[in-house]
Each structure stands twice: as C-alpha cells, then as structure tokens.
Amino acid sequence: MTSRFDVAVVGAGIVGLSTARAIGFARPGLSIVILEKEEEIATHQTGRNSGVVHAGLYYRPGSLKARLCVEGGPRLLEFCDERGIDTTQAGKIVVATSASQLPALAELERRAGANGVRVVRVGPDEICEHEPEARGVEGLRVPFTGAVEFRDVARAFAEDLIRDGAEVRTGHGVLSSRSSSSGRILETVGGPIECSLVVNCAGLHVDRIARLLGTEPGVKVLPFRGEYWSLTPDAAARVRGHIYPVPDPRFPHLGVHFTRDVRGRVEIGPNAVWAWGREAYGRLSGNPRDALETLSYRGFWNLARRHWRTGLGEQWRSMSRAAFVRRARQLVPRLDARDLDQWRSGVRAQAVDTDGALIYDFLILQSPGVVNVINAPSPAATSCLSIGEHIAAIALEQL
Numbered sequence: 001m002t003s004r005f006d007v008a009v010v011g012a013g014i015v016g017l018s019t020a021r022a023i024g025f026a027r028p029g030l031s032i033v034i035l036e037k038e039e040e041i042a043t044h045q046t047g048r049n050s051g052v053v054h055a056g057l058y059y060r061p062g063s064l065k066a067r068l069c070v071e072g073g074p075r076l077l078e079f080c081d082e083r084g085i086d087t088t089q090a091g092k093i094v095v096a097t098s099a100s101q102l103p104a105l106a107e108l109e110r111r112a113g114a115n116g117v118r119v120v121r122v123g124p125d126e127i128c129e130h131e132p133e134a135r136g137v138e139g140l141r142v143p144f145t146g147a148v149e150f151r152d153v154a155r156a157f158a159e160d161l162i163r164d165g166a167e168v169r170t171g172h173g174v175l176s177s178r179s180s181s182s183g184r185i186l187e188t189v190g191g192p193i194e195c196s197l198v199v200n201c202a203g204l205h206v207d208r209i210a211r212l213l214g215t216e217p218g219v220k221v222l223p224f225r226g227e228y229w230s231l232t233p234d235a236a237a238r239v240r241g242h243i244y245p246v247p248d249p250r251f252p253h254l255g256v257h258f259t260r261d262v263r264g265r266v267e268i269g270p271n272a273v274w275a276w277g278r279e280a281y282g283r284l285s286g287n288p289r290d291a292l293e294t295l296s297y298r299g300f301w302n303l304a305r306r307h308w309r310t311g312l313g314e315q316w317r318s319m320s321r322a323a324f325v326r327r328a329r330q331l332v333p334r335l336d337a338r339d340l341d342q343w344r345s346g347v348r349a350q351a352v353d354t355d356g357a358l359i360y361d362f363l364i365l366q367s368p369g370v371v372n373v374i375n376a377p378s379p380a381a382t383s384c385l386s387i388g389e390h391i392a393a394i395a396l397e398q399l
C-alpha cells in the first residue's frame with residue numbers, strides 16, 4: 001500500500017526534524033512524513049557530536065553559518081529552557097599558545113565583531129583566572145558558549161511533529177525514487193511513499209540521495225571521523241568550561257579542544273581523520289563501497305595532495321594516545337596520558353568539490369519537487385531552529 005503525503009523529509013537528524021517542524025508550523029494543513037533508515041532518530045551526526053552551542057565567532061561574516069548560528073544559538077537555549085532540556089552556559093576561552101597564532105586570533109576577534117558576538121581579549125593571567133589549567137600568550141573569552149545534548153533537542157522536535165499530526169517513520173531507509181502522476185514515489189525499506197515534495201536531509205548520505213532524486217550536486221560527501229577521549233573525574237574537575245585552540249584557518253574544523261558536557265563530563269577532541277566508511281565509527285571499521293567511492297573521486301586526491309601533511313599528523317594522533325595527549329597539552333600542559341578515560345567518535349559529513357575544496361558554508365540545492373541539504377556541518381546543530389526555518393522557506397516556495 002502506497003501512503004501519500006504532501007512533504008517527505010528524508011533523515012531524522014536534527015536538521016531534517018527541525019525543517020519538518022518549521023514546514024508544519026508555517027502550513028499547518030500539510031501532511032508530512034519523516035523517513036529515517038535507522039530504528040531510532042538522531043543516531044548519526046546529531047547523536048555523536050561535541051554538544052556545544054556555538055556563539056558564532058568563527059564564521060565568515062555574511063555567510064549562512066554566521067547568520068543562522070548567531071540567530072539560532074540563543075533561540076536554542078530558550079527552546080531548551082521552555083522544554084526542560086538541560087543546558088549549561090559556561091562560556092569558553094580560545095587560547096593562542098604562541099605569538100605566531102596572534103594574527104589568526106585577531107582575525108577571530110574581527111569576525112566576532114562583524115557577526116555581533118561578544119568576545120573579550122585576555123592576557124596570560126586572565127586565561128589562568130578563567131581556566132586555571134590552561135596556558136597561553138593571549139586569548140579570547142567568549143561568554144555565550146554553552147552545552148546541550150542535541151539528541152534531546154531532536155526528540156523534542158519529533159514530539160512536536162507527532163503532536164501536530166506528522167509521522168516519523170523509522171526503519172524506512174529510502175532506496176529509490178520514481179516520478180508519479182502527482183509527484184514522486186519513494187521506495188523505502190518500509191514500503192512506498194508518494195509525495196509532492198521531498199526534502200533531503202540525509203546527512204552522511206545526502207549526495208547519494210540527491211542523485212537518486214535526480215540532482216547532480218557537483219560534490220561528494222567525504223566522511224571525517226572526529227575522535228574524543230573523556231577525562232577521568234579527577235582530571236575533569238580541573239577544567240571549568242570549554243578550552244579551544246586558535247583554529248587553522250585552512251580548515252572548517254576547530255581543532256582538538258576541551259569541552260564540558262551537560263552531565264559534567266569533560267572530553268578532549270574531536271580530531272579529523274579520514275574514515276574508511278560514511279558510518280565508520282571504529283578506528284578499524286570501514287565500508288568497501290564507501291572507501292572505493294572516495295578513492296575513485298578526483299576531489300579526494302586533490303584534497304589529499306593539498307593537505308597530506310596535516311592528514312598524516314591527524315592519523316598519527318589518532319593511532320597514538322601519547323601523540324594525542326601531546327597535542328592537547330599545548331593548551332593544558334599538566335595533562336597526562338593517565339588522565340584519559342573513555343574513547344568515542346562521530347563522523348562528520350563534509351561536502352568536497354572535484355578540486356578538493358571543502359565546501360565552507362551550508363549548501364542547499366533545489367530542483368523541481370526536491371530540496372537537497374547538501375552541506376550542513378557544524379554549527380548546523382546549534383543553528384537547528386534557524387536552519388530549519390531557512391530550509392522550510394525554500395521548500396514552501398515549491399508547494
């Protein structure tokens with residue numbers, strides 16, 4: 001039996017759920033289904049990230065990332081407050097550990113100003129006052145930064161959707177698509193779904209689903225694993241909030257940092273290592289199809305040619321706990337390998353073009369009857385309420 005809906009959203013991560021919710025709020029009469037391949041919602045990027053509510057100082061002024069993060073962060077904290085979802089707002093400190101990093105720190109300060117994010121320039125003594133274990137030559141204190149469990153936010157979005165009559169169908173991986181008299185039929189593991197509009201929020205698989213829906217995105221999603229170590233409770237007690245390095249401006253990743261989550265656990269990470277599979281969460285795990293697809297992609301080799309040195313360094317720090325600790329010690333010199341407790345990971349979906357350039361901004365492409373969210377890396381979770389409304393507005397124009 002084919003079920004029929006006005007809108008089908010593929011992917012029950014935080015972006016898909018927020019988009020579906022925003023569509024429903026804007027047009028209450030529409031029938032909406034969210035199709036998720038896993039048996040639960042939010043099991044991939046949304047459930048395996050750093051849980052940081054970003055302030056928005058990193059992002060290029062004028063970019064969607066900057067606008068939607070600065071607008072979305074405070075809205076998210078307010079939403080969590082209303083729904084009884086735990087958050088913290090400990091603030092963070094970005095620490096320059098050598099004079100050579102000062103120009104990059106100044107650029108961050110400039111971006112923060114342009115994006116309307118309050119930061120305070122601090123010297124070595126104030127760094128220690130704020131974070132007694134951190135050492136640096138200068139830093140930026142960012143009062144806004146907070147923490148949340150994004151999976152809880154996704155669950156609250158799903159509750160709203162179900163309350164308002166939408167369906168969240170887990171175990172409904174989308175397999176193929178064909179046109180029908182009134183739109184499109186998606187073949188899923190749980191049966192066919194007919195709809196007028198598809199919004200593709202499939203995260204690590206978004207480019208594949210886009211092709212299946214007839215859009216050539218011109219990029220490929222490459223999976224970059226981010227690995228974390230938590231600190232033992234004794235070591236965690238010495239870190240108050242979030243401690244970040246000055247990021248390498250060539251990459252969208254923020255560099256290995258210290259974060260304190262809503263439960264008080266302190267983690268170091270995430271690094272960024274190429275993964276042998278789009279859902280390869282273990283160091284030795286992989287997927288032959290994914291690996292072959294990446295290895296046969298020109299963009300991967302162009303990226304590797306440009307950044308092989310950084311890539312090898314990250315790989316080494318992934319394999320060697322001592323090397324990982326040495327890097328983290330640049331920020332917190334008293335850290336010891338015995339302070340590390342448990343390991344975990346997440347995989348980032350990063351769109352890369354054929355020249356090997358990492359797509360910087362959020363990227364949404366549309367074709368008749370289809371909206372594809374091709375690139376939604378960090379801070380998409382922080383920005384979830386705003387990015388959901390942004391995508392919904394694009395989608396609603398098609399209906």
Ligand SMILES: Cc1cc2nc3c(=O)[nH]c(=O)nc-3n(C[C@H](O)[C@H](O)[C@H](O)COP(=O)(O)OP(=O)(O)OC[C@H]3O[C@@H](n4cnc5c(N)ncnc54)[C@H](O)[C@@H]3O)c2cc1C
Pocket residue numbers: 010011012013014015016017035036037038041042043044045046047048049050051052053054172173174175201202203204205209225226227270345346347348349376377378379380381382383
């Ligand atoms: C290591 C790491 C750290 C991060 N830290 C932060 C942070 O601190 N703050 C922040 O704001 N952001 C952070 N991010 C980014 C943030 O997690 C993502 O931007 C956000 O979760 C993206 O949400 P999504 O819904 O697009 O993707 P996902 O959460 O990956 O959801 C996509 C969904 O689509 C489903 N799907 C895929 N294929 C199909 C199919 N064929 N049929 C049906 N369903 C399908 C998947 O199962 C999945 O549930 C981090 C990400 C990572 C990986």
